[in-house]
Amino acid sequence: MSDNWQVAGRSFTSRLIVGTGKYKGFEENAAAVQASGAEIVTVAVRRVNVSDPKQPMLTDFIDPKEYTYLPNTAGCFTGDEAVRTLRLAREAGGWTLVKLEVLGEAKTLYPDMRETLRATETLAKEGFEPMVYCVDDPIAAKQLEEAGAVAIMPLGAPIGSGLGIQNRVTIRLIVEGAGVPVLVDAGVGTASDAAVAMELGCDGVLMNTAIAEAKDPVMMARAMKAAVEAGRLAYLAGRMPKRRYADPSSPLAGLI
Amino acid sequence: MSTATLLSVTVNGEQRRIAAGATIAAMLRDLGIDPARVAVERNLAIVPKSTLEQVPVEDGDRFEIVHFVGGG
Numbered sequence: 001m002s003d004n005w006q007v008a009g010r011s012f013t014s015r016l017i018v019g020t021g022k023y024k025g026f027e028e029n030a031a032a033v034q035a036s037g038a039e040i041v042t043v044a045v046r047r048v049n050v051s052d053p054k055q056p057m058l059t060d061f062i063d064p065k066e067y068t069y070l071p072n073t074a075g076c077f078t079g080d081e082a083v084r085t086l087r088l089a090r091e092a093g094g095w096t097l098v099k100l101e102v103l104g105e106a107k108t109l110y111p112d113m114r115e116t117l118r119a120t121e122t123l124a125k126e127g128f129e130p131m132v133y134c135v136d137d138p139i140a141a142k143q144l145e146e147a148g149a150v151a152i153m154p155l156g157a158p159i160g161s162g163l164g165i166q167n168r169v170t171i172r173l174i175v176e177g178a179g180v181p182v183l184v185d186a187g188v189g190t191a192s193d194a195a196v197a198m199e200l201g202c203d204g205v206l207m208n209t210a211i212a213e214a215k216d217p218v219m220m221a222r223a224m225k226a227a228v229e230a231g232r233l234a235y236l237a238g239r240m241p242k243r244r245y246a247d248p249s250s251p252l253a254g255l256i
Numbered sequence: 257m258s259t260a261t262l263l264s265v266t267v268n269g270e271q272r273r274i275a276a277g278a279t280i281a282a283m284l285r286d287l288g289i290d291p292a293r294v295a296v297e298r299n300l301a302i303v304p305k306s307t308l309e310q311v312p313v314e315d316g317d318r319f320e321i322v323h324f325v326g327g328g
């Protein structure tokens with residue numbers, strides 16, 4: 001059974017998007033990406049080191065022809081900075097599918113939703129297809145969609161915290177209200193967190209630290225791949241109803 | 257070479273002197289950077305990749321030269 005998902009007219013099989021930050025080295029990073037089965041990887045846009053331009057580059061290890069690079073705006077605290085960064089990213093890579101995140105403060109890395117909304121409008125006008133990191137607020141999610149977001153990416157918990165999905169109710173409300181894909185972006189700590197996101201009906205999960213900071217990142221990448229697939233299947237299968245008391249699994253008739 | 261033939265520019269926040277008449281692509285190669293693998297912003301405006309071989313560097317230009325790095 002094919003169970004692809006679409007974003008901005010592109011079709012993907014893997015529902016796991018992985019980041020490429022915080023790894024010990026490019027080799028480990030590439031091995032983890034491969035083990036995760038991800039087809040999309042997030043990347044950051046930064047200055048070339050002019051003093052030492054011959055350093056190894058990410059593109060030497062993770063081939064942009066094999067993986068869809070999703071440039072992000074990590075580190076941007078205003079909409080203008082984020083838009084400027086993505087204009088450069090578009091020129092560097094030649095594509096319009098991007099990840100917008102406009103941060104409100106360094107301590108929580110919570111998004112500044114006023115600036116995020118403004119930047120989403122600007123990007124959509126300029127022909128970008130922004131997947132947007134946001135708060136887990138169903139109203140904000142709707143506003144982003146109306147502004148031109150091609151995917152809504154609410155945080156499950158603060159970036160890099162590994163706390164797991166803190167508010168399943170709001171994530172589910174966003175899923176039910178959205179006309180574009182919803183992906184939990186940030187907060188996943190271990191495999192069960194990814195499965196929870198998928199069981200809530202999310203179209204995918206985006207993570208970086210949960211894999212990169214595992215003791216064995218490549219093994220954790222495999223675990224995340226399995227968890228996302230398991231959660232997706234459980235969602236599609238439709239879980240049993242919850243009961244407050246026991247219900248025996250063996251027949252009561254014919255007891256000796 | 258007299259200083260009159262050198263232009264003063266800023267590249268990623270650092271002061272650089274570039275021979276007058278150089279294109280942006282020539283400046284990048286001079287810095288050891290492959291023009292095909294970076295994006296260039298000049299005085300806050302994107303320079304399309306297709307024009308890097310034509311656009312001449314001018315005195316006082318401020319360049320941002322970026323590429324993709326690992327990130328979440």
